[in-house]
Amino acid sequence: EWRAPLPAQAAAVVGAVVALAWFCAYVASLGRALLAPRNESWRLPRLSQPLAFGLRRVPTLLACISFVGLGAERIAADLNASLATSVAVSALHTAALLALLAWALRRARRLRLAQQHDDERTPAPPWQALLGALLWLLLGFAALALLSGYAALGAFIVRQLMWAAVVVASAYLINVLIDDLLGAWLSADVPADAGAVPRARAQAGVLLSALLRL
Numbered sequence: 001e002w003r004a005p006l007p008a009q010a011a012a013v014v015g016a017v018v019a020l021a022w023f024c025a026y027v028a029s030l031g032r033a034l035l036a037p038r039n040e041s042w043r044l045p046r047l048s049q050p051l052a053f054g055l056r057r058v059p060t061l062l063a064c065i066s067f068v069g070l071g072a073e074r075i076a077a078d079l080n081a082s083l084a085t086s087v088a089v090s091a092l093h094t095a096a097l098l099a100l101l102a103w104a105l106r107r108a109r110r111l112r113l114a115q116q117h118d119d120e121r122t123p124a125p126p127w128q129a130l131l132g133a134l135l136w137l138l139l140g141f142a143a144l145a146l147l148s149g150y151a152a153l154g155a156f157i158v159r160q161l162m163w164a165a166v167v168v169a170s171a172y173l174i175n176v177l178i179d180d181l182l183g184a185w186l187s188a189d190v191p192a193d194a195g196a197v198p199r200a201r202a203q204a205g206v207l208l209s210a211l212l213r214l
Contacts, residue, residue: 009078016074024063030169031059044176051111058104062162065100069093087151094155097162098143105135135161 005011036043037056072089081089109132138157146154 013074013078017071020067020070020074024067027066027166028059028063030166030173031062032056034169034173035059044173048111048115050115051108054107054111055104058100061100062097065093065096066162069096090155091146091151094142094146094151094158097158098139098146098154101135101158101161102139105132105139108132 034043034045035047035052035056037053040049040052043052069089070093073086073093076086076089112128138161142154142157145151145157
């Protein structure tokens with residue numbers, strides 16, 4: 001039985017891989033929890049069933065691409081690979097993320113247009129079109145930078161988009177959790193002779209909600 005400790009460099013690599021696996025598992029779980037493609041009654045965001053079901057594979061694919069790409073970049077750095085090899089690995093990772101995000105945006109747009117065609121009474125809000133145009137603009141700029149040889153700039157834009165999506169989704173989930181917890185606390189039964197306790201508890205709930213959101 002082998003009980004010898006790992007060398008320092010190997011231990012650092014293993015620790016980085018484990019942390020990366022945790023992060024990618026969180027991304028996949030967060031995306032599937034928000035989409036809830038097979039449980040419409042559990043879905044938190046206001047997404048239609050066709051849209052959520054059509055994008056159900058995106059979180060898992062994003063997590064897998066991130067794990068393979070970031071893991072390959074870490075291995076290349078630990079092996080002291082040449083600059084050309086490191087740039088090539090980063091460019092391939094960025095290209096894969098670009099392809100996935102472009103496919104997800106295109107599929108989401110097609111599903112929304114199909115839904116609007118079926119139900120003309122519910123037009124899409126203007127902010128969706130603006131957000132889609134902004135995302136396409138950023139992806140196009142990242143692709144142009146990648147094809148022009150500015151791989152670092154393209155990778156920076158794509159990874160910032162991914163980080164922003166994870167942060168926004170996490171913040172949304174935390175806000176919903178805070179609202180549910182405080183709502184359950186405020187709706188608890190209060191004795192009839194409690195006096196000013198209900199109003200004080202409501203004020204404390206508002207204050208606590210604001211503090212937790214900070």
